[in-house]
Amino acid sequence: MLKVKGLNVAYGGVQALWDVSIEAGEGEIVALLGANGAGKTTLLNAITGVIPALSGEAEFEGRRIDGMKSAELTEWGIAYLPEGGRLFPDMTIRENLEMGAFPRRMWRERAKRLRDVYAMFPKLREREKQLARTMSGGEQQMLAMGRGMMSNPRLCLFDELSYGLAPIMVDEVFGIVRSLRERGITVLMVEQNAYQTLELADRAYVLENGRVTLGGTSAELLGDDYVRKSYLGL
Amino acid sequence: MLLTVLNVVVGGLIMGGIYALISMGLSMQYGVARILNVSHGEFIMLGAFFTWALHTAAGINPLLCVAICAPPIFLLGFALHRTIYKRLRDVTRVSGLFEGNAMLVSFGLMFVIKNIALMRWGSSPKGYSFMAYSVEFGGAVFSANRLLVLAFAVCVSAAFYVFLNRSRLGKAIRAASQDAQAAALFGIKINRVMAICFGIGALLAGIAGVLLSMIYQINTAMGMNYTIIAIIVVVLGGLGSIPGSLIGGFALGLIGSVVAYIEPSLQLVAYYVIIMALLLVRPKGILGR
Ligand SMILES: Nc1ncnc2c1ncn2[C@@H]1O[C@H](COP(=O)(O)OP(=O)(O)OP(=O)(O)O)[C@@H](O)[C@H]1O
Ligand SMILES: [Mg+2]
Numbered sequence: 001m002l003k004v005k006g007l008n009v010a011y012g013g014v015q016a017l018w019d020v021s022i023e024a025g026e027g028e029i030v031a032l033l034g035a036n037g038a039g040k041t042t043l044l045n046a047i048t049g050v051i052p053a054l055s056g057e058a059e060f061e062g063r064r065i066d067g068m069k070s071a072e073l074t075e076w077g078i079a080y081l082p083e084g085g086r087l088f089p090d091m092t093i094r095e096n097l098e099m100g101a102f103p104r105r106m107w108r109e110r111a112k113r114l115r116d117v118y119a120m121f122p123k124l125r126e127r128e129k130q131l132a133r134t135m136s137g138g139e140q141q142m143l144a145m146g147r148g149m150m151s152n153p154r155l156c157l158f159d160e161l162s163y164g165l166a167p168i169m170v171d172e173v174f175g176i177v178r179s180l181r182e183r184g185i186t187v188l189m190v191e192q193n194a195y196q197t198l199e200l201a202d203r204a205y206v207l208e209n210g211r212v213t214l215g216g217t218s219a220e221l222l223g224d225d226y227v228r229k230s231y232l233g234l
Numbered sequence: 235m236l237l238t239v240l241n242v243v244v245g246g247l248i249m250g251g252i253y254a255l256i257s258m259g260l261s262m263q264y265g266v267a268r269i270l271n272v273s274h275g276e277f278i279m280l281g282a283f284f285t286w287a288l289h290t291a292a293g294i295n296p297l298l299c300v301a302i303c304a305p306p307i308f309l310l311g312f313a314l315h316r317t318i319y320k321r322l323r324d325v326t327r328v329s330g331l332f333e334g335n336a337m338l339v340s341f342g343l344m345f346v347i348k349n350i351a352l353m354r355w356g357s358s359p360k361g362y363s364f365m366a367y368s369v370e371f372g373g374a375v376f377s378a379n380r381l382l383v384l385a386f387a388v389c390v391s392a393a394f395y396v397f398l399n400r401s402r403l404g405k406a407i408r409a410a411s412q413d414a415q416a417a418a419l420f421g422i423k424i425n426r427v428m429a430i431c432f433g434i435g436a437l438l439a440g441i442a443g444v445l446l447s448m449i450y451q452i453n454t455a456m457g458m459n460y461t462i463i464a465i466i467v468v469v470l471g472g473l474g475s476i477p478g479s480l481i482g483g484f485a486l487g488l489i490g491s492v493v494a495y496i497e498p499s500l501q502l503v504a505y506y507v508i509i510m511a512l513l514l515v516r517p518k519g520i521l522g523r
Pocket of ligand 1: 011012016034035036037038039040041042043083192
């Protein structure tokens with residue numbers, strides 16, 4: 001269970017998040033919708049402690065995570081996929097995956113982890129020697145997800161998985177997210193593609209100018225007049 | 235004719251091996267730690283003088299000096315990064331500014347190291363003779379120490395390459411050089427990796443210095459020339475590309491050998507002509523992107 005309480009974040013003197021509180025239950029897919037610059041990436045960065053918060057906290061399964069080091073976060077079962085995949089372009093698919101299990105204790109078990117991830121993403125195994133930068137955008141996103149799975153996480157934070165993908169690839173990527181839910185993994189996903197995301201997610205929050213302005217089940221949001229007008233273009 | 239070619243080629247490979255070592259070292263320091271280390275050649279000089287001192291004063295086998303000199307030179311590089319460059323990076327957030335400042339610091343470091351060496355060892359050339367007998371190889375005659383240097387340079391380069399590609403630390407170094415922020419997300423300690431890379435750079439320079447002392451006279455002002463050559467090779471091979479430095483090092487050694495055979499005084503001129511021509515055709519170097 002992920003609990004974020006009263007996060008305030010500022011860049012220099014400019015506040016980017018105002019008193020943001022959200023939750024995600026075990027095995028739940030929770031979406032975070034919002035326009036460009038709403039503060040979605042900032043929120044994920046604050047949750048994972050990549051940037052410090054002025055106040056507020058984030059905890060996962062009872063432990064405070066916003067101040068954790070990256071290795072601790074990985075070991076505590078949290079995988080963060082930043083915006084744009086951020087693969088290591090001149091490393092092979094296999095090497096990129098291995099980096100997902102970098103903390104020492106996981107490194108020893110990386111062969112086993114690799115087998116599990118290859119079972120989830122058979123295409124990656126076929127091409128394990130290929131350099132990441134020579135893959136298509138969709139394949140790169142698969143690799144980024146596979147790399148996140150290498151640490152066998154219980155919580156996944158995804159920043160715009162569908163960005164720049166063709167519709168058919170979005171379906172494939174979202175299909176994988178759905179399969180994570182079946183494994184009991186909690187997902188917090190940032191998206192701009194509101195309609196498809198709401199069809200996938202259990203619940204969603206709307207972030208506007210750094211504030212959570214709406215929250216509810218996906219069905220509620222799909223039926224909400226304001227959401228329909230502003231985010232679904234209906 | 236054939237013998238001449240063999241001579242020139244082997245001579246070029248020997249030089250190339252040294253160039254490859256020092257360039258891979260500089261490439262580590264620039265590619266990961268973002269420091270264009272102008273004092274790089276001084277670590278070559280240190281390696282050479284340590285070996286000379288150990289050999290002439292204590293009779294220690296120069297080959298053993300590789301093992302003796304490696305740890306302290308690595309630690310010196312590591313400590314320099316920890317004490318100076320890391321602090322510099324913490325206070326200069328903008329990366330372009332850091333690169334400029336780091337280069338200025340390394341200029342200072344160059345003078346400090348060089349002058350300490352000058353105080354200790356003076357400016358006259360030094361040398362010793364080690365395995366100076368000749369061996370025949372395919373009809374051509376080479377001195378044994380030069381072949382040994384070549385073999386050693388190739389082995390160290392290969393070992394380094396395997397380390398980067400196979401070990402956990404090596405992979406962390408490559409990941410950090412490709413995307414430091416993303417690497418940090420996976421638990422790679424960027425500051426430590428940078429200090430290690432700076433140390434490895436110093437280490438490779440130091441080993442090159444040990445090897446150089448076996449075949450050439452050395453002096454306390456020898457560093458600068460090698461720094462320039464390393465910079466040329468690193469630019470030639472593509473900034474920060476280790477395979478590029480390896481290939482570029484051997485290529486430049488071979489070209490230098492051919493030019494030196496025709497007209498020795500043109501060697502450095504030739505290097506500059508090559509780099510200017512190459513940058514016009516491929517602004518990012520042989521393997522750069
Ligand atoms: N490093 C930074 N320094 C200063 N301001 C920043 C920084 N990063 C983000 N901001 C500002 O904070 C606000 C929120 O940015 P953020 O990247 O979180 O938005 P986002 O919702 O992820 O947008 P997008 O959909 O474009 O990715 C924006 O106004 C942005 O300009
Ligand atoms: Mg964003």
